[in-house]
Amino acid sequence: MSGEDRLSPDRILRELDWNLLRTFVVLARSRSITDAARRLNLAQPSVSAALQRLEDRLGRRLIDRKPGHFQLTEAGERLFAEALDIQGSILRLTTLMRDMTDEVRGHVQVALASHVVCPLLDQALAEFHAAHPKATLSFDVSTSVETVAAVSARSASFAICLVRDRDPKLEYRRLYREFFGLFCGPPHPLFGKRGLTRGDLSGHNTVSFQTDRLQDVLKPVALLRAESDIGEQVVGTSSHLEEVRRMIVAGLGIGPLPVHVAARDVQDGLLWRLPPYDNPPAVDVHVVWNPRTRMNRAEESLLQRILDKIEETPIEDRTYR
Numbered sequence: 586m587s588g589e590d591r592l593s594p595d596r597i598l599r600e601l602d603w604n605l606l607r608t609f610v611v612l613a614r615s616r617s618i619t620d621a622a623r624r625l626n627l628a629q630p631s632v633s634a635a636l637q638r639l640e641d642r643l644g645r646r647l648i649d650r651k652p653g654h655f656q657l658t659e660a661g662e663r664l665f666a667e668a669l670d671i672q673g674s675i676l677r678l679t680t681l682m683r684d685m686t687d688e689v690r691g692h693v694q695v696a697l698a699s700h701v702v703c704p705l706l707d708q709a710l711a712e713f714h715a716a717h718p719k720a721t722l723s724f725d726v727s728t729s730v731e732t733v734a735a736v737s738a739r740s741a742s743f744a745i746c747l748v749r750d751r752d753p754k755l756e757y758r759r760l761y762r763e764f765f766g767l768f769c770g771p772p773h774p775l776f777g778k779r780g781l782t783r784g785d786l787s788g789h790n791t792v793s794f795q796t797d798r799l800q801d802v803l804k805p806v807a808l809l810r811a812e813s814d815i816g817e818q819v820v821g822t823s824s825h826l827e828e829v830r831r832m833i834v835a836g837l838g839i840g841p842l843p844v845h846v847a848a849r850d851v852q853d854g855l856l857w858r859l860p861p862y863d864n865p866p867a868v869d870v871h872v873v874w875n876p877r878t879r880m881n882r883a884e885e886s887l888l889q890r891i892l893d894k895i896e897e898t899p900i901e902d903r904t905y906r
Contacts, residue, residue, distance in 0.1 A: 603675070605639040606668045612636060612648065613665040617655050673739025673878070691883030693722045696732035696741035700826035701870060702846050703761045705903055706745070709891045720883035728795070728824045736875050742884040743874035758872045758895050761903040763843040764865040765806050768856045772836025776857045783812075783860050790838035792821040794829055805866030806841045812861075815839055845905035
């Protein structure tokens with residue numbers, strides 16, 4: 586059979602098994618066939634055979650695999666993107682079966698970055714629950730990159746997170762702007778000292794976010810640290826704001842936090858603001874959703890409520906200093 590006949594759309598539609606694509610999605614996220622077999626709770630030969638059948642069906646090598654090397658080919662990368670899209674559609678099939686009553690029901694799954702503090706969002710949630718008490722919600726906290734991936738895969742209703750590179754297939758709206766400052770905790774030698782300058786921070790250990798890098802979503806924070814002459818010794822990192830705060834309070838080192846989030850801890854004597862005090866770096870937090878996702882009525886209602894509040898509220902009132 587020629588390669589063209591093997592790749593005939595009608596033939597693929599008839600013969601391609603979704604279970605093969607599901608196995609491939611797990612393989613693409615794994616480090617080896619053994620790793621994928623463990624995740625799938627299958628025997629390694631079964632996973633190898635499934636991959637071979639898929640490659641035979643499509644007439645393309647999908648993964649380069651040899652000792653110490655396991656990487657998607659160009660064809661594999663393209664198939665992975667499409668398989669994620671198909672998986673998202675299948676996961677949301679129950680949306681089509683929703684009960685079309687006058688009462689809004691359904692579940693909303695929000696993917697959000699760590700410690701989103703936004704009064705406008707809180708108000709939208711309160712109004713949504715009051716209007717639709719039978720609707721349910723869940724919040725999955727992860728890195729901003731992971732939240733966007735969940736929206737792309739249509740496994741999350743929408744995301745609230747930081748954004749680095751925009752995917753043209755997704756929609757974005759700025760929810761609020763926050764500003765970052767540097768802080769230390771009570772055990773730190775600079776705690777409680779006034780009149781400090783940037784030079785006083787030189788040589789001290791630091792803690793920070795895993796995305797605090799010049800090429801990542803917290804680039805402004807990385808520049809703040811670089812311009813503040815802090816020592817290069819990073820003694821602790823986390824992708825969760827709560828854990829970065831914990832390390833700062835414990836005195837491990839100087840670290841960055843959103844100024845409005847840290848305000849209560851400063852007032853309670855758990856954190857101390859350090860220079861620079863002028864022109865703190867701004868970071869925007871966005872709502873991200875997938876326009877190809879078929880949402881249930883609860884998802885549509887909450888997302889639209891948030892977007893309406895964004896539209897009605899000037900950015901000055903969504904900026905937390």
